[in-house]
Amino acid sequence: MKKTALILAGLLGCNMVMSQQIKPYGALPSKAQVAWNDMEYYMFIHFGPNTFTNKEWGHGDEDPKVFNPTHLDARQWARTAKLAGMKGIVLTAKHHDGFCLWPSKYSTHTVRESAWKDGKGDVLAELSAACKEYGLKFGVYLSPWDRNHPEYGKPGYNQVFANTLNEVLSNYGPVFEQWFDGANGGNLKQPYDWNLFHKVVYKNQPNAVIFSDVGPGCRWVGNESGIAGTTNWSTLNVHGFAPGAAGPPTKSLNEGNEDGEQWIPAECDVSIRPGWFYSPDTNDKVKSVSNLLDIYYGSVGRNGNLILNVPIDRDGLIHPNDSTRLMELRHVLDASFKNNLAKKAVVTATNTRKNDAAVKVSHLTDGTNTTYWATPDNVTSAEITLSYKTPVKFNRVVLQEYIALGQRVKSFTVSILENGKMKEIARETTIGHKRILRLPDYTTTLVRINILDAKASPVISEVQLYNAPGVLATPEISRNKEGVVMISCASSDPEVHFTTDGTEPTMQSSKFANAFTLPQGGVIKAKAFLDNGKTASETVTAYFDVAPAKWQVIQSDAAIKGYEAAKAIDGNTATAYITDRKDAAAKYPHELQIDLGESLSLKGFTYTPAIGEGIGGVVYGYAFYTSNDGKSWGNPVAEGQFANIKNNPVTQTVSFKATNARYIRFVAVAPAEEKENWVSVAELGVITK
Structure with a gap:
């Protein structure tokens, strides 16, 4: 009887422990997605004919022989990424121009037809081998848009693209990420068979994370500035949406959806230069360390992954200006997160879950996100306190959730002990995989993390404290x-x-x-x-270039009050000319005519769109005219489209054959956003030098 009682007691105790195990909450990540989130920071590489033609989007009609990097060294790319602290590389194996960086048997627009290595080269093979050598993960970007392939826009194209995908994904080893965008432009529209494409990916690379506006592995963050929302859920509603123009609203992409249907975390893409492909014109426009730090804290520090584009130059190398900046960034990040002050603290927590051997307060500061602390079921608030015998100085707080069980925390605060009283120094929303708070310098003996609300019992893997060195801002x-x-x-x-x-x-x-x-x-x-x-x-x-001191607007469309046409030529990109979207007559084309006040030798023009939440009106199609009398305009001296301006609204520079003129006429022919009937111009300039 005594033995039976002991057995029963043991079974009951075991059941009590089992009953305390944490139940997953909401949409959950796969093992591949958890591993992807742990990568945090990796390199994007744009490389192809555009590198040599100075274009962002090629038209597919370029001579493939223009692609001829004379010193291509994929090992240099991988070595640079490794030294920069990156965990992988994603390469544009095929961009919108259709040019393949491998000798595809499904295209005649490839490295096989190029001058590089007499057509016997294979960039994917070289980079895949280099990534393996340097311990980096390898990923590929293949655009379904193909401005060269004769089948594009026809029923058979989807199978051609599926075959192309299969060719890449079956020949170059493990692929950690398959990058898709939904670009579908030009005069031909192709209804993409995403189900077919995804089947090809998973058949060849079952652990690959698929990127697009709706995942299913990870999502676009909604901008090409590399910045996630201050609130950022890793879950997203995808029903009724598709990659590209049919994607979710920008706000959903940037912030996710609380209780979203699927686990699709944010990937933050941005280029180290103004454009995505290399241009010699941007050698001195590499982003500063302070700018890159803002991006890092706005991506990795806001529950996203950072994919930083570093374009390959015409020699086939990462340019010294880019690699130098990457090393400078690595140096600052290493110094910032070198000494975790939380490890020196006495750590306590309220509402700690009982009877679960996996839950320990000590796990909060053990330096790994594979262990955790948690509250009991249905307890959605708690306090975590770091106490010190002597004061510590800090300016960074790092928090992590154990995301394998779902994203839970909705809001939290950080407080310190100051002059005998608790002082709140930060109030934020989501945590997710990682949240980094960038704070002023504080000195204290007590830091408290107060979890105010959560979707379910909070499960926290890490609490860290650092004192990051200051960085001198660029002028x-x-x-x-x-x-x-x-x-x-x-x-x-x-x-x-x-x-x-x-x-x-x-x-x-x-x-x-x-x-x-x-x-x-x-x-x-x-x-x-x-x-x-x-x-x-x-x-x-x-x-x-020449200052617009003498310039005057002589013709423009009706503008919103405070955003008159003169704001387009005031030398200040913080102001803007915005046409009245409520005007019944407001529709494309829009135009702006300017008297330069003197005759100038013009070699081109610049257009800077106004950016900011709710502004819109970005111009995509344009025509630019010149005149000596303001009446006779003739044919445009330049016309075309600002490639990728919708997603990357930076200053556009257009060159044309030199001509003398006193008057200019900028015509907005088509909007970047089809539904917007208005135009915004932060600044319009001319090129004379």
């Missing part, structure tokens, strides 16, 4: 309508030195103290210094 150079130049710097009390002859600024260069004029334009380089030059920022370069 900002601006010029107004009259040609007056200002240089500012967000860091405290730096010395800013500049040059106007194209040379690198040093402490011996002119020190900026007062605004100066540069009405005819030129190049300005500026650099910030501290401690008599011991600390320096990156160099920032600004190119200016």
Whole structure:
């Protein structure tokens, strides 16, 4: 009887423990998605004929022999990615122009027809081998849009693309991510068979994470700035949506959907340069370390993964300016997250789940996200406290949920003990895979994380504290309508030195103290210094053409009050001309005519769209005219489309054959967003140099 009682007691105890095991909540990630989230940061590579033609979107009619990188070295790409702290590389194996970076038997627009290696090369084979050598994961981008293939737009094309996919995914080893976008442009429209495409992916690469606006592996974050929402759920509603124009609303892409139908976390894509493909014109426009840090904290720090594009140059290498910046970023990130101060704390927590051996307070600071702490079922709030015997200084807080059991936390605060009282220093929403709070410097003996609300019992894997070093901000150079130049710097009390002859600024260069004029334009380089030059920022370069001091608008469409046409030529990209969307007559085409006040030798123009939530009106199709009398315009000196401007609304530069003129006419022929009947112009400029 005594033995039977002991057995029964043991069974009951076992059942009690079992009953305390944590139940998963909501849509859940696959093992492949958990591993993908743990990668956090990896490289995107855009490379192809566009590299040599200076285009963002090729038309598919380029001579394949233009592709001829004379020193291509995929090992250099992989080595650079590894040294930068990246975990993988995704390559544009086929972009919209249809050019294949491998000798595909389903296309005649490939490296086989190029001048590179006499047509015997294979970029995918070289990069796959290099990734394996350097311990990186390998991924591929294949655009279903093909502006070269004769079958595109016909019923048989989907099978052609499926065959192309199969060719890539069965020949180059493991693929961690298959990158799709929904681009479907030009005069031909192709209804894509996504089910067929996905079947091909999973047949060959069952663990691949598929990227698109609706996943199913990971989703586009809704912009090409690399920034996720401050609230960011890894779940998304996908019913009724498809990749491309039929994708979910931008807000849903950026923030996810609370209790969304499927686990589809955000991937944040951005280029280290203004464009995606290499251009020699952008060698001095590589993003600064401070800018890249903003992107890192806005992506990895907001429950997303960061895929940073680093284009390959015409030699077939990562340009030194790009690789140098990547190493500088790695240095700052390593220094920022080197010493986890939470490991020195005494950690306590309220409402800790009992009778579950997997749940321990000590797991919060053990440095791994595979262990966790949790509250009991139906308890959706708790406090986690880090206590110190002596004060600690910190400015970063890192939190992680154990996402294998679902994303749960809806809101939390961070507080510190200051002058004997608790002071709230941050109030945020979601956590997910990782949340990094970038805070001012605080010194305290007690830090408290207060989970205010959750979808189910919070399951937290990590709480970390760091004191990141400060980074000297890069100067900002601006010029107004009259040609007056200002240089500012967000860091405290730096010395800013500049040059106007194209040379690198040093402490011996002119020190900026007062605004100066540069009405005819030129190049300005500026650099910030501290401690008599011991600390320096990156160099920032600004190119200016003739100032619009004499310019006047002579014809424009009705504008919203406060956004008149004159704002398009005031030298300030923070202001904008926006046509009245409520005007019954408002429809495309729109046009803007300007008197330059003098005859100039024009070699091109620039268009900067207005950006900001709810602004819209970005121009896609354009025509540009010149005139000497403002009446006779003749044929356009330039016309076409601003490729990818909808997703990447940066300044567009268009060159044309030099012509003398006093008047210009910018015609907006088609919108980037089909439903928008208005136009926005932050700045319109001309190129004379």
